[in-house]
Structure formats: C-alpha cells, structure tokens
Amino acid sequence: SHEWEASRLRALDELRRGCGICIASIDALIQRTMPPDYLDANAFDIRIGETYSMEDLISRLVSGGYVRTSRVEGCGQFAVRGGILDVFSPAAMQPARIDFFGDEVDTIGYFDPDTQRRTDDAASVRIIPAVETVPAAAEDGIAGLSAKMEALIHTNARRKNGRALEKTITEDLDRLKNEGTFPTADRYLPLIY
Secondary structure, eight states: OHHHHHHHHHHHHHHHTTOOOOOOOHHHHHOOOOOHHHHHHHOEEEETTOBOOHHHHHHHHHHTTOEEOSSOOSTTEEEEETTEEEEOOTTSSSOEEEEEETTEEEEEEEEOTTTOOEEEEESEEEEOOSSSOOGGGSTTHHHHHHHHHHHHHHHHHTSTTOHHHHHHHHHHHHHHHHHSOOTTGGGGHHHHO
8 A cells, every 4th residue: 555655765865864673564565666766865854944956856756756746645745836845755744734935835834734833843754665666776767667667578479378367468558658657666666767
C-alpha cells in the first residue's frame, strides 16, 4: 500500500542519515525499493531564510512522484496557492505549509490535513521522493523505460502463454506514455534502477 511505501521511504531516509539501529522483519529486508544513491540525490531540506525558485521546487516534486492537487490531504501530494506551498513528504507525519516572501522562505509549519489548520512551527522540512518507483529515473528517462517495456512486449509475444503478459505491459506502457507514471510501476523496478 502507499502507506507502507511511505513508511519504507521514511525509514530508508533515516537510515541513510544515520539513525542508528533498525529492527525489521525478513520480508521488510528483502522488499525491493529505490537504490540509496537515488534516494540521497533526490532528498533535500527546505529551510527558513533560504531562497528557492517555486518552479524548480514544483519540478523536483513532480519528478519525485508527487501529485499536484488543489488541497493536500494525503502523503505524496502538494499544492501551490500564490506564495504558499503545501507538501506532504513521506519524511513527515503531517503535511507542511511553506510561506514564501518572494523567493525566500518566510515561515514553515505543519498542519492537520483534515482541518487545514497549522499545528506546529518548524525551521525546516525534509522532502524525499513520494514513491519508491520513479519511471523518469530509468536510463534515458521515460523514453528509455518505454523502449525497455516495448522490448518486453516483443519478447513475450513469441512465448506460448505470453498474450496476457503482453496485454498487461501494453496497458502499463500506454499509461506511462500518456501520464508519465502508473500505479503498477513497481513491476518494472529492475528496468528503472
């Protein structure tokens, strides 16, 4: 589920940052996920007093698997209203509201997604990828992943029972080309990373 995926990403980020000891089941340890280098390269902090281009932040959020919405209600979503950026990173238990004065971060606070009211102030917010499988991370991006998926379709077309698999991959490929992502992208994790 997306909730477990967010928990895994939070745990991986904390491990990479040196949290110390992690207790996990065997199933959790063998779960495929994004490589640590990709997580490190795409995680960042937004701090009060620093300047950021809103366009660059939006681009980074979208490439990290975040979905733009009119109102942030769940993990992996973000919204922009004027000089305010709301974002719900898997690294946090609540979404953050970041108020900008021009390009400078003026205030940061966490808020309740149900009431949309601020609960706590913060000096910074940690942003990590919202999903474990980011199709754009494949070699040569979306085009490279599309080519690999097309090769899989051709390979399975020659197999005796490959029609069902070919249909599934074709549907996923269509969504990838039209939307840039799809909910079952984790099937292609070895092709992406």
